Amino acid sequence: MSHPSTGPRRSEGVADRILGIDYGDRRIGLAVSDGLALTAQPVGVVTTRADGGHLKELADVCQEREVGRVVVGMPRNMNGSLGERAKVTLEFVEALRATVDVPVETWDERLTTVQAERSLRARGLTRAKRRARRDTVSAQLILQGYLDAKY
Numbered sequence: 225m226s227h228p229s230t231g232p233r234r235s236e237g238v239a240d241r242i243l244g245i246d247y248g249d250r251r252i253g254l255a256v257s258d259g260l261a262l263t264a265q266p267v268g269v270v271t272t273r274a275d276g277g278h279l280k281e282l283a284d285v286c287q288e289r290e291v292g293r294v295v296v297g298m299p300r301n302m303n304g305s306l307g308e309r310a311k312v313t314l315e316f317v318e319a320l321r322a323t324v325d326v327p328v329e330t331w332d333e334r335l336t337t338v339q340a341e342r343s344l345r346a347r348g349l350t351r352a353k354r355r356a357r358r359d360t361v362s363a364q365l366i367l368q369g370y371l372d373a374k375y
Contacts, residue, residue, distance in 0.1 A: 240292025243285065244367025246333065246359050247296055247316050252278060253359025255367045256289050261375040264367035266360035279323040286324050293326055297333030297366040336365040 244264055246253035252270040257263065267289075270281045286294065296317050299309040306314075313330070321328045343361060345354065 241289055242367060242371070243282075243289065243291045243294045244331075244363045244370065245282075245294060245296045246336070246362040246366055247313050248272065248359060249312075251359045252282070253361070253363035254285065255360060255364040256291070257367060257371055261371050264364045264371060266357070266364045269359050276319070279319055282320060283324050286326060291326055294320065294324060294328040295331045295367055295370045296320070296328060297336060297362070298330035300332055300334050302334065331366055331370045333362070333366050336362045336369075339365055 241259060242257040242261060244255040244257075250272055252272060254267045254270060255264045256267050258265070267285075270278050270285070272278050282294075285291070296313065298313055299307070301307050317328055317330060337358065339362075349357070
C-alpha cells in the first residue's frame with residue numbers, strides 16, 4: 225500500500241524502493257529511491273545485451289534493493305508525441321514487465337540527458353567522466369521528477 229506522506233510500504237512495514245531507469249541501446253542507467261520515496265540516488269549502469277541478459281540483471285537489482293516499482297524514462301518529442309526512440313523503449317518496458325514481479329511504468333524524460341550533461345559540466349568533469357556518469361545521472365533525474373510529482 226502506498227502512503228503519499230511516507231512513500232511506498234510493504235505490508236510487513238519495510239519500505240519498498242523505486243528503481244528509475246534511463247534505457248539506452250548500449251547502457252541502462254539506474255537510480256533508486258530512499259525508503260521514504262523522497263530522494264533518488266544513482267546506483268550504476270547495466271550493459272544492454274543482445275541475449276536479453278540485462279533483463280535478468282535488472283530483475284536481480286529489483287530483488288537485491290527491495291524494489292516495489294520501476295519507473296522507465298519515456299523519450300517523448302517536445303510536442304509530447306512518441307517517436308522511434310519511444311517505440312524501442314516501449315518494447316523494452318514490455319520485456320521488463322514480463323521479467324520482474326513489480327509494476328513497471330513510464331515517466332516523461334524530456335530533456336533529462338541535457339540536464340544531466342549540464343549538471344556534470346558544472347562539476348568540472350572531463351568529457352570521459354561525464355560520458356561515464358551521464359546515464360546514471362539521467363536515471364536519477366527521471367526518478368527524482370517522478371518522486372516529486374507522486375510523493
